[in-house]
Amino acid sequence: xxxxxxxxxxxxxxxxxxxxxxxxxxxxxxxxxxxxxxxxxxxxxxxxxxxxxxxxxxxxxxxxxxxxxxxxxxxxxxxxxxxxxxxxxxxxxxxxxxxxxxxxxxxxxxxxxxxxxxxxxxxxxxxxxxxxxxxxxxxxxxxxxxxxxxxxxxxxxxxxxxxxxxxxxxxxxxxxxxxxxxxxxxxxxxxxxxxxxxxxxxxxxxxxxxxxxxxxxxxxxxxxxxxxxxxxxxxxxxxxxxxxxxxxxxxxxxxxxxxxxxxxxxxxxxxxxxxxxxxxxxxxxxxxxxxxxxxxxxxxxxxxxxxxxxxxxxxxxxxxxxxxxxxxxxxxxxxxxxxxxxxxxx
Amino acid sequence: xxxxxxxxxxxxxxxxxxxxxxxxxxxxxxxxxxxxxxxxxxxxxxxxxxxxxxxxxxxxxxxxxxxxxxxxxxxxxxxxxxxxxxxxxxxxxxxxxxxxxxxxxxxxxxxxxxxxxxxxxxxxxxxxxxxxxxxxxxxxxxxxxxxxxxxxxxxxxxxxxxxxxxxxxxxxxxxxxxxxxxxxxxxxxxxxxxxxxxxxxxxxxxxxxxxxxxxxxxxxxxxxxxxxxxxxxxxxxxxxxxxxxxxxxxxxxxxxxxxxxxxxxxxxxxxxxxxxxxxxxxxxxxxxxxxxxxxxxxxxxxxxxxxxxxxxxxxxxxxxxxxxxxxxxxxxxxxxxxxxx
Ligand SMILES: Nc1ncnc2c1ncn2[C@@H]1O[C@H](COP(=O)(O)OP(=O)(O)OP(=O)(O)O)[C@@H](O)[C@H]1O
Ligand SMILES: [Mg+2]
Numbered sequence: 001x002x003x004x005x006x007x008x009x010x011x012x013x014x015x016x017x018x019x020x021x022x023x024x025x026x027x028x029x030x031x032x033x034x035x036x037x038x039x040x041x042x043x044x045x046x047x048x049x050x051x052x053x054x055x056x057x058x059x060x061x062x063x064x065x066x067x068x069x070x071x072x073x074x075x076x077x078x079x080x081x082x083x084x085x086x087x088x089x090x091x092x093x094x095x096x097x098x099x100x101x102x103x104x105x106x107x108x109x110x111x112x113x114x115x116x117x118x119x120x121x122x123x124x125x126x127x128x129x130x131x132x133x134x135x136x137x138x139x140x141x142x143x144x145x146x147x148x149x150x151x152x153x154x155x156x157x158x159x160x161x162x163x164x165x166x167x168x169x170x171x172x173x174x175x176x177x178x179x180x181x182x183x184x185x186x187x188x189x190x191x192x193x194x195x196x197x198x199x200x201x202x203x204x205x206x207x208x209x210x211x212x213x214x215x216x217x218x219x220x221x222x223x224x225x226x227x228x229x230x231x232x233x234x235x236x237x238x239x240x241x242x243x244x245x246x247x248x249x250x251x252x253x254x255x256x257x258x259x260x261x262x263x264x265x266x267x268x269x270x271x272x273x274x275x276x277x278x279x280x281x282x283x284x285x286x287x288x289x290x291x292x293x294x295x296x297x298x299x300x301x302x303x304x305x306x307x308x309x310x311x312x313x314x315x316x317x318x319x320x321x322x323x324x325x326x327x328x329x330x331x332x333x334x335x336x337x338x339x340x341x342x343x344x345x346x
Numbered sequence: 347x348x349x350x351x352x353x354x355x356x357x358x359x360x361x362x363x364x365x366x367x368x369x370x371x372x373x374x375x376x377x378x379x380x381x382x383x384x385x386x387x388x389x390x391x392x393x394x395x396x397x398x399x400x401x402x403x404x405x406x407x408x409x410x411x412x413x414x415x416x417x418x419x420x421x422x423x424x425x426x427x428x429x430x431x432x433x434x435x436x437x438x439x440x441x442x443x444x445x446x447x448x449x450x451x452x453x454x455x456x457x458x459x460x461x462x463x464x465x466x467x468x469x470x471x472x473x474x475x476x477x478x479x480x481x482x483x484x485x486x487x488x489x490x491x492x493x494x495x496x497x498x499x500x501x502x503x504x505x506x507x508x509x510x511x512x513x514x515x516x517x518x519x520x521x522x523x524x525x526x527x528x529x530x531x532x533x534x535x536x537x538x539x540x541x542x543x544x545x546x547x548x549x550x551x552x553x554x555x556x557x558x559x560x561x562x563x564x565x566x567x568x569x570x571x572x573x574x575x576x577x578x579x580x581x582x583x584x585x586x587x588x589x590x591x592x593x594x595x596x597x598x599x600x601x602x603x604x605x606x607x608x609x610x611x612x613x614x615x616x617x618x619x620x621x622x623x624x625x626x627x628x629x630x631x632x633x634x635x636x637x638x639x640x641x642x643x644x645x646x647x648x649x650x651x652x653x654x655x656x657x658x659x660x661x662x663x664x665x666x667x668x669x670x671x672x673x674x675x676x677x678x679x680x681x682x683x684x685x686x687x
Contacts, residue, residue, distance in 0.1 A: 077586050102595075110592035122583040125602055127609070127680055136601075137591025172681040188591070 023050035023091070024225045025113065025196045030088030032066070032073040032249075034297075035081055041297040043069040045249040045321075047088075051196065056226040058236040058257070060272075061246030062294060067229045070246070071198050075115065076105060093195055110137035114189040118201040120181040124173035130181075131157075131169030134188040141192055156187035160217055179210035186217065196225045204231060215239055233273070237261055242330075245269050248294045248305035251324065255331030265327045265338040268306045304335070312337045348684045353674045360670040367662040368422075372415050375655040383407070427659070428652035432645060437656035440641060445660065446531025447518060448637035451629070452622040453532070454553045455561035460615060463565045464608070467572025471607075474577060482569055490566025494625055498559040498632035505555060512555050513548075515633045523548050560629040564618040571614050576607040609679050616672030620665040 032044035044066045051057045059067050072078045074090045076097060090097045092113045097105060114137075117123040124133055134156055135149035144152065150169065157165035160183040173181055182202060189197055199218070203211040215235060218226065230236050236243060237257060244254035245268065253266040264270045271290045292309035295301060303318040304310070310317070316336055324332040327342035387397050402408045405428070406417040421428065427437035470482035505512040513520060518533055523545050526536040534553065537546035579585065580603065588602045627639035634640075638657060645653035677684040 072586070075590060077589055079581070106592040106594065108592070109590055115587075115590040117583065117587060119583065123587045125584040125588065125606065126682055127605055128601060133587075136588070136593055136597065140594055140597070141592065172685065174682050175685060185587075188587075192591075 021052040024053045024093055025227065026050040026089075026091040027070070027074050028089040028091075030070060030073060030090070031086045032069050032078065033084045033086055034069075035084070036298070038296075039298040042300055043083075043249050043297055044073060045300070047246075047249070047251055049244050049251065049254065051225045051227060053195070053225055054223050055242065056228055056240045058228045058230055058240035058243045059246060060230060060233065060236060060243060063231075064294065064297075065246040066249040067246055068200055069249075071115070071200060071227065071229065075109060075113065075198070077115075107141065110194070111141045111192045112194055113196040113198065114192060114194045116182075116185050116189045116197065116199040116202045118204050120178065120185050120205070121173060123185060124181065126173055129170050129172055130176065130184050133173075134169075134184065134191050137188075138192045152191060153187075156191050157184065160184070160187040160190070161213075162187070178206055179213065182206060182210075182214055183217065186214070190221065190224075194224075196227070197221075198227045198229075200229045201231065202228075203235065211235070233261075245272070248300065249297060250305065250321070250334065252306065252335070253331075253333040254324070255328065259328060259331050263328070263331075265331070265333040265342065266306075266335045267310045267312050267337070269333075271309075271311075348681075349674075349678055352677045352684055356670050356673050356677075360666050363666050364663060367666060368419070368659060369415065371655055371658040371662060372418060373411070375651050375658070376411060376414075378649055378651045378654065422659075427656040430645070430650050430653040430656075432648045432650040432653060437652050440653065441638065441656055441660055442531075444636060444638045444641045447635060448623065448626050448630070448639060450518075450532040450534065451553065451556055451560060451626060451635060451637060452619065454534075454557035455564070455622055455625075456615070456618060457561075458557050459561035459564040459568055459618065463568025464572050464611065466565075467569040467574075467611075468576055468607075470569065470573040471576035471580060474580075479573075482573065486566040486569040486573075488566070489562040489569070490564075492562065494559055494563070494628045495632060497562055498556070498629060501555050501559055502632070513552050516552070517634050517636055518549060518552055519545065520548050520552070556629050556633045556635055559632070560622060560625050563625065564614070564621065568611060568614055568618075571611050572607065575610045576603070579603055579607040582606070605679065609676065612672060612676055612679065616669055619668040620661075623661050623664060 026048075027050070028048045030044055030047045031042070034041040034043050047066070047070050049057060049059075059070070061067055069078065069083070073083065073085045073088075074097070076085075078085070085098075088098070092108055095108060095112070097108065100108065124130070131150055131153035134153040135144065138144060138152060139149045153169050154165045157168055162168050162180055162183050168176065168180070168184070173184075176184060182205075186202070197218075203214050206214065211232075215238065218224075218228075219239065226239075228236070228239060240257045242254065243257050243260040244251045245260070245266065246252070247268050253260065253264065253269045260269065261273065264273055268290075290309055295305050295308065301307065301318070302320055304313075304322055307313050307317050314337065322334045322336050322339070324334045325339050325342075327333045327338055333339070333342075383398055383401060384393070387394070387401065405421075406414045409417075418428075425438055427441070429435070430437050430440055433440055466482045466485065470479040473479050502515060506514045519525060526533055526542050526545050527540050529536045529539055533549040534546050537543070537549060584606075585598070585602055588598055593602075623638075626635075626637055627643060629635065630637045630639035631643060638660070642654070642657040644650075645657065
């Protein structure tokens with residue numbers, strides 16, 4: 001809004017978000033590998049982003065681009081093996097998650113930051129009641145009694161708009177409809193009143209009307225900082241403040257939502273958006289498929305991973321991976337061609 | 347409540363199965379070769395037409411098979427399973443005498459197989475692809491691959507003949523011990539109740555090797571099942587959810603890992619009970635164990651058809667009932683079964 005935002009490093013080690021506010025959630029230079037039979041797959045490569053208090057950052061990208069791996073690794077929830085987090089730093093409200101003991105980590109998860117998953121049926125434990133699972137984390141964090149925990153679960157179910165919370169609280173996950181279950185999972189994630197909510201494609205499995213209700217619900221929590229992973233550009237446009245686009249384990253473009261949609265700079269983002277004529281058309285909202293396949297993560301080429309599918313590629317793109325550079329205020333892209341364009345226009 | 351209704355329905359469903367079992371057992375026994383009457387009544391009585399006629403009349407032996415079945419059923423509900431030609435006693439009395447020995451052996455085998463199988467399987471899963479996993483997988487393979495007969499003989503060779511740390515094949519108690527007061531017929535239990543710890547210890551020593559031998563197959567099976575279901579649970583998405591809430595390591599294990607992993611193994615345990623009764627025949631022979639298995643072998647050799655029928659009915663009934671109980675336990679553990687999918 002105002003003049004050029006300060007992009008300098010603050011007095012602490014924490015950098016400032018593009019809007020100049022101290023971020024509540026920050027991922028820096030994250031690297032994750034998976035050991036597979038074919039070799040070591042570099043699923044997340046130098047990924048960094050930050051989220052300001054109350055901000056919603058959307059992460060979009062094709063299947064397999066490393067969105068889930070990034071977020072799970074950031075919260076140290078990826079199983080090791082087969083995964084290994086080989087570098088990076090993650091700060092939640094200034095606390096470095098990677099320097100915490102397991103026990104200290106448990107004090108942060110579910111209390112300062114929590115997560116909502118795509119498949120609500122498999123994300124719940126099938127043999128415990130919904131109510132138990134909603135308050136189970138908070139019970140430990142706040143030392144609640146059984147009775148208090150149950151009351152909290154009912155209250156949370158009510159807040160996310162589940163009818164008959166008194167009955168639902170004692171039911172099992174399979175007894176709830178998909179939409180109800182997703183609401184219950186949001187209740188579970190918000191039970192500890194976290195500052196940051198990470199949502200990994202939370203509406204993909206739901207039909208359109210239910211999707212809209214869930215979005216409305218999430219929007220109603222205004223102070224919450226959100227990282228929202230989605231395939232659905234329509235949802236992203238309506239919800240996010242900023243968008244980060246991932247490709248083959250790297251963020252290749254990020255910026256304010258309007259800029260990403262109306263002035264995309266990276267050829268991959270452009271291709272993604274290329275055939276989304278009307279963002280509100282529910283049938284056309286998914287990411288389009290671009291000819292060709294992303295490169296194998298097992299032996300990533302040294303250059304730009306999008307090279308093989310790119311229509312503005314040049315020889316220099318093969319030499320090294322382009323870094324994210326500013327192409328507009330608060331808007332970065334990792335593309336030599338886009339960077340040159342931005343310079344000539346400036 | 348869901349569970350009570352489920353249990354009632356499941357037990358009701360067991361009744362037709364039991365009846366079917368009776369029919370099949372009865373028809374099969376009916377086609378056994380030989381002249382049971384001659385055996386039952388002895389050389390003199392068997393050739394005495396009056397004695398034959400009296401017996402035939404009581405059991406309706408001259409009538410068509412469905413009428414005889416009806417007579418058998420009427421006797422059965424009063425606890426009368428006919429006479430054994432071998433022991434010359436009521437089959438029901440024989441079964442009452444021999445069955446507790448088998449029950450004790452099978453229970454001990456289940457405890458051995460259950461505890462070791464679950465522990466070994468869990469250890470293997472937690473150390474997936476490391477050396478403990480390899481050790482457990484080898485044990486499991488050997489344990490469920492080796493024939494009971496052979497394992498029994500090897501066990502006796504090593505622990506009795508070579509090192510003499512366990513008693514030989516002399517049945518349930520050493521020569522110096524008297525069976526404890528009959529309460530349940532399970533010597534260890536009865537001795538414990540009556541405070542006869544010397545006898546209890548001796549009974550346990552006699553039980554150990556046969557229980558191992560009999561349980562070995564299911565030990566292997568359970569270890570592999572537990573390992574597989576544990577590995578599946580350790581990869582399950584709901585565990586990530588639980589960890590994302592910051593629950594304690596104990597909660598994780600106690601509520602999100604163990605119960606989920608153990609549900610499938612309950613089914614195997616149910617199967618084990620039927621399998622153990624079948625395996626008891628061999629084990630009891632090797633260890634001179636005075637149980638139902640040995641009784642069945644003797645009865646079969648003597649073509650003692652009432653006894654064979656009695657054993658079949660008893661084992662079949664145990665099988666049907668335990669299956670029902672396992673289903674009920676399964677439903678108690680898993681709300682998806684109890685409340686319908
Ligand atoms: N457990 C695993 N073992 C091996 N490779 C894995 C594992 N989990 C993920 N990967 C690999 O890491 C890469 C990134 O996967 P990730 O699940 O993060 O993708 P995503 O962007 O979330 O995709 P989607 O949109 O389908 O959820 C993929 O190439 C995937 O094959
Ligand atoms: Mg994903």
